[in-house]
Amino acid sequence: LASRGVAVHLADHDPGQARTAAALGAGTDEAPEGRVDLCVVAVPPAHVAATLADVMRRDVARGYLDVASVKGGPRRELEALGIDLTPYIGTHPMSGRERSGPLAATADLFEGRPWVLTPTRDTDTEVLNLALELVALCRAVPVVMDADAHDRAVALVSHMPHLVSSMVAARLENAEETAVRLCGQGIRDVTRIAASDPRMWIDILSANPGPVADLLSAVATDLDETVTALRALQSADDAKRREGAAGVEGVLRRGNAGQIRVPGKHGAAPTAYEVVAVLIDDQPGQLARIFADAERAGVNIEDVRIEHATGQQAGLVQLLVEPKAAPTLTAGLRERGWSIRQ
Numbered sequence: 001l002a003s004r005g006v007a008v009h010l011a012d013h014d015p016g017q018a019r020t021a022a023a024l025g026a027g028t029d030e031a032p033e034g035r036v037d038l039c040v041v042a043v044p045p046a047h048v049a050a051t052l053a054d055v056m057r058r059d060v061a062r063g064y065l066d067v068a069s070v071k072g073g074p075r076r077e078l079e080a081l082g083i084d085l086t087p088y089i090g091t092h093p094m095s096g097r098e099r100s101g102p103l104a105a106t107a108d109l110f111e112g113r114p115w116v117l118t119p120t121r122d123t124d125t126e127v128l129n130l131a132l133e134l135v136a137l138c139r140a141v142p143v144v145m146d147a148d149a150h151d152r153a154v155a156l157v158s159h160m161p162h163l164v165s166s167m168v169a170a171r172l173e174n175a176e177e178t179a180v181r182l183c184g185q186g187i188r189d190v191t192r193i194a195a196s197d198p199r200m201w202i203d204i205l206s207a208n209p210g211p212v213a214d215l216l217s218a219v220a221t222d223l224d225e226t227v228t229a230l231r232a233l234q235s236a237d238d239a240k241r242r243e244g245a246a247g248v249e250g251v252l253r254r255g256n257a258g259q260i261r262v263p264g265k266h267g268a269a270p271t272a273y274e275v276v277a278v279l280i281d282d283q284p285g286q287l288a289r290i291f292a293d294a295e296r297a298g299v300n301i302e303d304v305r306i307e308h309a310t311g312q313q314a315g316l317v318q319l320l321v322e323p324k325a326a327p328t329l330t331a332g333l334r335e336r337g338w339s340i341r342q
């Protein structure tokens with residue numbers, strides 16, 4: 001917001017956090033002189049209602065919004081506090097990090113990502129417009145939803161997957177070092193969010209336990225069936241083994257069918273990109289050089305992944321590009337001396 005010319009005043013119950021954010025260029029930690037246009041509350045879900053009630057009673061802004069990952073609970077808490085909710089709108093940007101605090105923040109975090117707005121019939125139109133302006137300034141995509149429908153949706157696409165990621169990562173806790181050192185990109189993808197702060201996630205899950213429990217119970221059924229199928233694969237009996245293989249294939253195919261529904265970059269329909277894999281030395285400036293050489297070849301990089309080679313000062317950079325651009329990029333990078341992996 002600060003880089004788009006908005007005057008941002010930062011406050012936190014830990015002044016050090018606001019000072020750090022201000023030092024990073026996010027705004028000033030000095031209090032505003034009068035009433036501001038919009039007050040954005042970005043505190044852990046359990047503190048949202050009390051924090052909003054406090055700022056709303058002090059009449060610090062024309063409009064108020066929060067960005068908590070759950071929407072139904074905080075709204076009901078505010079209602080119970082007897083606050084006039086017309087100047088308030090509950091929102092949730094669907095983008096985040098597994099790390100918290102100002103040092104983990106990035107200015108482009110919300111670009112192209114859905115930002116859910118949950119207005120009610122009573123929400124002041126001026127406040128809805130202020131929220132829409134905020135979303136546009138962050139280059140996010142507004143999505144209007146009912147608060148409880150939002151909570152059911154995020155149980156499916158965020159809360160249940162978070163727990164499953166934690167459970168997969170938990171298997172590594174006491175695993176042999178010889179096994180752990182073999183971790184590749186697959187397990188990195190599946191476990192990244194398991195590094196998040198448990199205190200924040202206890203808050204999130206406590207505010208949405210029912211829908212998450214229903215989904216995990218469906219996952220548990222899949223797990224039971226898959227275990228049965230795998231046990232059948234150990235059988236000496238041919239027919240049993242065929243049954244087991246069909247069971248395992250079934251879950252893998254249903255996984256394929258679900259995975260292709262995950263929206264691609266900027267929420268667009270998923271695109272099948274081609275991977276151009278480049279071997280690099282783990283040295284400063286390598287990525288910048290690859291990107292510059294891709295630009296020289298006239299190719300737009302849609303996404304990038306990095307795989308680090310265990311115990312070596314080397315890595316594999318996977319550049320995801322439109323299929324028709326892959327041969328141009330491969331030739332352009334080869335010409336400039338890069339080692340391309342097929």
Ligand SMILES: NC(=O)c1ccc[n+]([C@@H]2O[C@H](COP(=O)([O-])OP(=O)(O)OC[C@H]3O[C@@H](n4cnc5c(N)ncnc54)[C@H](O)[C@@H]3O)[C@@H](O)[C@H]2O)c1
Pocket residue numbers: 011012013014017042043044045047051067068069070092093094095096097098099100101102204
């Ligand atoms: N991290 C994500 O991926 C993500 C994504 C979307 C939405 N959210 C939501 O955003 C909100 C903030 O999450 P975050 O990841 O930025 O966490 P964070 O820990 O980086 O920031 C929370 C801040 O709130 C402050 N705080 C805690 N209690 C407070 C209180 N009572 N009054 C004033 N300040 C208080 C903390 O000092 C901290 O600086 C949460 O509601 C979370 O559900 C997080």
Ligand SMILES: O=C(O)C(=O)C[C@]1(C(=O)O)C=C[C@@H](O)C=C1
Pocket residue numbers: 068069093094095096097098099157158159193
């Ligand atoms: O990708 C991450 O690291 C996130 O934390 C993102 C994520 C998500 O599950 O999509 C997590 C919680 C937030 O409420 C919104 C976004």
